[in-house]
Amino acid sequence: MAEPLRVGIAGLGTVGAAVARLLQRQAEALRARTGREIVVAGVSAREPDKERGVDLTHAAFFSDAAQLAASPRVDLFVELIGGAEGPARASVETALANGKSVVTANKALLAEHGLRLAALAEEKHVALAFEASVAGGIPIVKTLREGLAGNSIDRVYGILNGTCNYILSRMELEELSFAQCLAEAQQLGYAEADPTFDIGGYDTAHKLSILTSLAFGTRIAPRAIDVEGIERVTLADIEAAAELGFRIKLLGVAQRTAQGIEQRVHPTMVKKTTAIAQVMGVTNAVTIDADAVHELTLVGPGAGGEATASAVVADIADIAKGVRSAPFGIPSAALRELRRMPMRRHEGGYYIRLTVRDVAGAFAKIAGRMAERRISLESIVQRGRFQRAGDQSSAPRSVSVILITHATSEHLVREALEAIDADGTIVGKAQVIRIERE
């Protein structure tokens, strides 16, 4: 049997403690799988003596994560501190510079500094593994990097944020408003007190930037992502979607096109019959379209201590066996600059919900604005009867109209809506939700 692998864990929160417990609980199986003993030789945490359901008395304690990363007592450094800068970044850089492999769940660190860290890992011939950084327990990094090595990938998209999917699921199932479901998610601990990072789509964007790089061999480009959150999705949209055979999901989508790579995060209409539409609650899912495998979908837990620890431990086991893949599948020097496909050139179907005024010829005018730009309509649904907006008897009567377009261009839709707005035929702003084809 080879030498034991001595692991240092920085950050003993929910995930870090679960990793330590899992390494202990699965010690025998991991020895059989990897041919080595895996021992937690050092830890770093804010509260050294907190009860974590695992005996860490044999591990050296470091108050400074970077000291743990540099310590000759550890061969492999596990970073579970979080954050793109500060001790997380410093300790990961220290570990790699000292020729130690790194396992991290830190999507923000990777999104911001992944390329440079990968280059450093390659230079030192060590691993930089980050299965846990995207979609928690789902082995999507391994699948893209190894499982689909023979494929040219066309698109990767998924539900990458459990908070958003929980809120959208509850809105549909319980017929509640966005605000009600957000408050509920906060009570249950699924959403932060400041939920912007989740519901604004930024968490999904970080994760998507990692998937894009793995899928297309491009340099990680978190700022080349068009991001819209779920704040503006209403129960009316969700109900209309259901009637039309769709469900609304916050998706991160990375897609190869002739003009470049689209990276976008936004509420999306997906056909109810697709695998991704069935994914409810905090569960995550990722679908990959590729030339050889056609379509592959992975569904599983996107968060939670044990599920995330499952991904961390899988990375540790690979490193224990001596597996050394380039962090992003191909050498970082070979990663190409991402050519950004601008959102206004996006092509696809659109769901457009308008509050149309009850004035003569209003709808004809709207239809004309679409037709001028050769936007053809797949369906038109009028919901309810004409009503006075805001229940004011003096206000003009209006009605909700939903248009589903055939595939067209984002800029044509935007142009048409500007013209409709200028015509004064609608009340308020149009609601626009992109439709994602299967």
Added chain:
Amino acid sequence: MAEPLRVGIAGLGTVGAAVARLLQRQAEALRARTGREIVVAGVSAREPDKERGVDLTHAAFFSDAAQLAASPRVDLFVELIGGAEGPARASVETALANGKSVVTANKALLAEHGLRLAALAEEKHVALAFEASVAGGIPIVKTLREGLAGNSIDRVYGILNGTCNYILSRMELEELSFAQCLAEAQQLGYAEADPTFDIGGYDTAHKLSILTSLAFGTRIAPRAIDVEGIERVTLADIEAAAELGFRIKLLGVAQRTAQGIEQRVHPTMVKKTTAIAQVMGVTNAVTIDADAVHELTLVGPGAGGEATASAVVADIADIAKGVRSAPFGIPSAALRELRRMPMRRHEGGYYIRLTVRDVAGAFAKIAGRMAERRISLESIVQRGRFQRAGDQSSAPRSVSVILITHATSEHLVREALEAIDADGTIVGKAQVIRIERE
């Protein structure tokens, strides 16, 4: 750059030709991923000159697969001949004995000889990889062997045969009989002229035996599987299932219990809302229940040349990078004997469809037979009115009754049905379909 990896492909049917095409099409990407050139240096096939959409003129041709396997021209042998014996077995043994890694899609070979072949590969320090042998393009072998290395697995189950899932899907969607859908599947090339191997569940059983070994660290045991096919599933069952919120799927299930490991293949009622129930047509899916990751589902193509080739090429790429896992995750000598949990001790819910005679007290008697064995019923559905069996006016009238039981034991259900049969309260045989819990 390291030396080129010289690949020999035995069998140039649909999958073999697709592997050769994929290696050519993805040559640049594979070089970037693995750091090596991957070249097809030799091939073996029945028809050397057939058009296969790929230039193989630089590959040496061998009429005998074992000669290709032994040839000093190749480093890695890819077996795509098929069959548990004959040239497939001989050539794989030859390759391993000659210290060459092997990639195969041959589930029958692995089910029958996997343990011995794994031991030979380990002795020679070479790889024996078989991602393509189960669920085609779905990277389930890699997921079980590597992605879930930190988990203790409780259950793995899935739709592993596209032919059966196609037939069951069509029966439901088109309201057709089993015989009609089988004939259609044969016309479309989804089913063989002799479909027994698929619809009898034997193909699923071969694949399940491989998953069991990977999931539980047990020696492959294809004869310790209880197998029932889909031949007896009727449209009446499918319709009744739908009404009760279920769908019928042919599942392969391997489950850890206190008494041993259950391996079973049979038509199964799954809740319509589960990920696996949504999988229609020839698509495959596998769900894993494990302690850390909780539940993970992979959905993708279970067959087809390109999808299967995707899995073969991923194995080739891993080997090119120098990855050497034990074929079944842990050394073959450490695989434990599978302790078989007998089917009569299976615990779960049951769907039971009876044709009940219209005689006084018939149903009370049936209910009594269940109650005697403490089988409690979740629901009772009478379908239609009493009718004369077989439209013969002299025959006694009868009615279809469906019972859904709470969790109970297989042997109690069998005993109850024997007693009911002996009582003469039913016409014909009871239809019994096990319910798989989420």
